[in-house]
Amino acid sequence: MKTLVSSMLALVLAAGAAQAQDAWPKRTITLVVPYGAGGYTDLIGRMTASYLEKELGKSVVVENRAGGGGIVGTGAVSRSAPDGYTFCVCSVGAISVVPFAQGQKVGYDPVKDLIPVSILSTISQAVVVKKSLPINSMADLVAHAKANPGKLNYGSSGLAGLTHYAVELFQSRTGTKMNHIPYKTGAQGVLAIVSGEVDFAFANMTDALPQIEAGTVRTLAVTSLGRSPYFPDLPSVHESISPGFVVETWNGLMAPAKTPEPIIRRMSEALMKMAEDVEVKKAMIKAGANTVKTTPDQYAKQIQDEIAQWKPLLAEIAGTKQQ
Amino acid sequence: MADLFSNLSLGFLVAASLQNLLLCLIGVIVGTLVGVLPGVGSVATIAMLLPITFGLPPIGALIMLAGIYYGAQYGGSTTSILVNIPGEATSVVTTLDGHQMAQQGRAGPALAIAAIGSFFAGCVATLLVAALGAPLTSIALLFRPPEYFSLMVVGLIFAVVLAKGSIPKAILMVLVGLLMSQIGQDLETGVGRMTFNIPDLADGIHLSVVAMGLFGFTEIIRNLENNTSRDILKTKIDGLMPKRADLVASAPAIGRGTILGSILGILPGGGAIIASFAAYGLEKKISKHPEDFGRGTIVGVAAPESANNAAAQTSFIPLLTLGIPPNAVMALMVGAMTLHGIVPGPQIITKQPELFWGMIASMWIGNLMLIIINLPMIGIWVRLLRIPYRSLFPCIILFCCIGIYSVNNSTFDVVMAGVFGLVGYWMAKHDFEPAPLVLGWVLGPLMEENLRRAILISHGDYTVFFRQPISAALLAIAAGILIVAVLPTIKRKRETVFVDD
Incomplete structure (x- = not known):
């Protein structure tokens, strides 16, 4: 009896979760671009927004939160609600490089406070x-x-x-x-x-x-x-x-940590589809960029590799400055 | 020459297609609205419209975006004249005499001469771009960090010259502007300067915050202080169009402004702003009645308005051929081009002639549309001044706040603008002029950047500024202007003070 109740409960919960997942997105999704309007990351963000709008059927808006070489906007996303309605169009600098520079306080942990979804373009x-x-x-x-x-x-x-x-x-x-x-x-x-x-x-x-x-x-x-x-x-x-x-410079979509896994998965699917879109590919190649298909795991691995490359160098630079 | 005509006719063929004409019209109307509403910035507008242009052919999209850009320049001068709020840095100078004219009931002629001057400058500059676009690119390449630094020095000297009051106070204001523009991250070390650990100050204070505070909010406080000045505005409005005498006085100023603007616009970065200040300063210097400047002389509107529009047109040369955007709006246009698969660069003229010439032709068409739209609008704008001020000023404040907020989506900026409003009020009470401060603010970062870069490249050799011929010539001009300006002005100022007493 007990098992029946609990399994029914589990079923209800699962159904509820599935429903929540089906229902996403219910309202407007915001892509925060931590750089000014008109920059390269902004363009990638806007291209992504217009593609996602078609793909997800809800409006997707770009919000520019420029400042501090991307730190201000990236930090804001890392602190925002993990409800699947706020994402960050991140760039390699504010994720894999700047947070590890000596004497730099960024106010977020790029590995713990953000979940990688997919790389959008590489240059x-x-x-x-x-x-x-x-x-x-x-x-x-x-x-x-x-x-x-x-x-x-x-x-x-x-x-x-x-x-x-x-x-x-x-x-x-x-x-x-x-x-x-x-x-x-x-x-x-x-x-x-x-x-x-x-x-x-x-x-x-x-x-x-x-x-x-x-x-x-x-x-x-x-x-x-x-x-x-x-x-x-x-x-x-x-x-x-x-x-x-x-x-390589990349722009990629990241979400606040604790964003529900099904939402990350759905978003990742949409973005992997975008990476194969002929129109998007053409626009990127003409601009000098490439599209890449990455899973969240591949993306996370790339960030780890980069940190391993830059961290010692940044320490070395800081060391020579002190001498 | 035959080439020029065949190129231009190719351009007009492209620009005069029904779709492109329509896009151009939409662009200039949206641009005018953006410029007139002090709140809505053209950067935000273009950014919002960018996705809409994805579906358009590249040339159509660019024609529309360019239309918004110069339409906004046009509209920006309208608010400068009517309510003393410069929509863009390039129309700061227009407030000096433009708003004075409006207060004297001559808003109509001021608006009309701004439109006429802009149109003439636009036509000449368009021809210039068409005839000399490619060779002019090489001039921009002659300007390296030492040359830019010296050019900025000339610009700052003009800022002092255009002051109508005391020269020491003007110099002080320029210095305050320079100093405050240093707020934010250091370009080379990344260290925060004068940021007091406030993250919102890390990137400095945006120009629109300063301009709307010092000009817009200050003006409102002053108007609310004495109701009488607004009554003059309501009652006495003489004529909507400039009189013959106005046109005769303005014509040479428009010509000189156009030449100055066309030349300075080619230099990427700050060209258009210096052009408007320099044109005003030049007119004041050669005028028989320099004391009229700042008290509502029509020449003081005609010259900077022609100069900034000419510069706005010729600044398309560095944009298209070098890929260097002179301002944020142009940066967005580069982005738009990239999205449409057009990469601005030296080869754009040979690789995509229809695009290059089509855009040039559309600029002329756009300017024509602007003057057709704007001249009849003058009556409406002037009537706007009849609205009781108690109803008008809350709207102005609202639009200003929305506008400032939209620049960085930051409430901190709105508060800062309020602070600058109070500072501006204090300055006005003590006869400190905001215009030199704003110019110092705009040129400060450019000046610092090029100074440090020049020194870095020369490995610490300061004589580089005197050894490069163009740089040395510019510094000599700056010194010359300063001497000519300061000596007699001190003398004449004493005389005017006597007369006033």
């Missing part, structure tokens, strides 16, 4: 140099840097961004020393190479692509593990000079 970096320099390969770049320590200037999209840390990591791996010139946006950093202000950059493909196509800069390599679909002839940094050197 690899291209190593581009000033054309007037006699540098034609990654080996040339390292040789030139070693012959002129501290003389080569590199541009980035700003302090503590991935285009900055990528070169820091490169210096640490190759034992070179270069001079960092931060810009406000990645496109400005690339343009500074064209105008001759700086010597090279590890630039996001989205920013570098127009100049590469116009032939105003020389491209040496890409930072993804494999070769880029845009330039199959270009080697990767990993294969040419620094094995294991992989830097």
Whole structure:
């Protein structure tokens, strides 16, 4: 009798849970973009929102909560109700890098306070140099840097961004020393190479692509593990000079911890479908980005790998600063 | 030359299709509304409309977004003149004489000359973009950090020149603006400056917060203080259109403003803002009656309005060919292009001629539509001033608050704007002008960024500013203007004080 009651109870509960799951989404879903309107992450967020609207049949709105390099908005989502109606269009910096910088208080734990749902897009970096320099390969770049320590200037999209840390990591791996010139946006950093202000950059493909196509800069390599679909002839940094050197920027959807598992699963399904959508793929590729199909587990694994790569470097940077 | 005509005719062929004309019209109407409602920012509007444009062909989408952009510039000057609230940084200068004119019952001519000046500037700048767009790109590349720094110095000197009161007070205001613009994260070290551990201050204080506080809220407090000034506004309105004398006085100013704006607009970052200040400063400097400036002279509206519109048009050159957006609205347009698979860059003119020339042609059509829409609207706007102030001011406050909130979705910003309103009231009582402060605020971060970058690149060599020819020339101009401005003004100011007494 007791077992019958409890099994009936379980059945009712299960039905209730299933119903709750069927009913989601009941109202408007908010995607928080922790960067300003018009930026790359914002665009990915808006593209995702319009796709999800069709897929889930409820309106999906984008809310920009810019500030502190993505910390403000990401932190806000980590503290919001885990009811399946608030998600964060996260970016690699505020998840895998910045929280581990010395002396940085972000107010959230990127691993414990947020659940990964799916990566939306990835962008690899291209190593581009000033054309007037006699540098034609990654080996040339390292040789030139070693012959002129501290003389080569590199541009980035700003302090503590991935285009900055990528070169820091490169210096640490190759034992070179270069001079960092931060810009406000990645496109400005690339343009500074064209105008001759700086010597090279590890630039996001989205920013570098127009100049590469116009032939105003020389491209040496890409930072993804494999070769880029845009330039199959270009080697990767990993294969040419620094094995294991992989830097990719990603945007991905994350939810507050404790968001019900069925909702995460439904969302993940929708986003995996989006990754295969022809229109979405076309728009991303033209912009210099790639779509990827990731399960929540794959996404979580990637974050762990990245933290393992960046954490020691950040400690090293902090160490040299103190000396 | 033949090329130019064939290119332009290709452009007009694209822009004059029924669908594109309609999109252009929707764009400029939405833009005008956005500009006129002090609350709704054009960034937020374009961001909201972005998904709607997904279904449109890329050229149509861009024509509409561009329409919103220059429509908002147009509408922004309307609020500057009517209620002393600059919708954008570029229309801050318009408040100086524009609102004075409105208070003297000449809102109609002020609005009309703003529209006419903008239209003329738009036409000239469109032609300029068409004829010289590609070669002009190389000028932008000549401007490196030292040149930009020196250009900002020139801009700040203009901010001092345009002050109508005491020069030391104007310099003080510029310095206060520069200082307060440093609030927020340091560009190179990431350290918070003057943030007092308040996270909302980590990214500094947004310009719209300062502008709406110092201009909008202060104006309301002052109006509520004395009811009489509003009565003048209600009763005495002479004519909606500018008189012959107004047009004659404005024509050369419009011409000079257009040239200045066209040149400065090509420089990515801050060009349009400096253009409006520089045009105003130039007119004041060469005028026979510099004492009229700031007291409602029509030239003080014509020059900056032509300059900012010309700059708004020519700023499409760096946007399209370099992919460098000069402001947040343009950044959204880059985003829109990317979404439509168009990557702005050096090859856009050769790769997508219909898009490039279609957009240029649509700018001219859009400007024409704006003037057709706006001239008849002047009567309605002026009638708006007849609404009893006790009903009007709560609406203005409401729209301002919504607008400030919508920038960052932050209530902190709204409170800050209120604080700036009170500060502005104190400043007004003690004859400190807000315009130089705002210019310092706008140029401060750009100036710092380029100063530090120039020093970093030159490995600590400060002489770089004098060794680069363009930079050295700009610094010489700045020094020249300062000397010319300060010496006689001190003398003349004494005289005017005597006369006033």
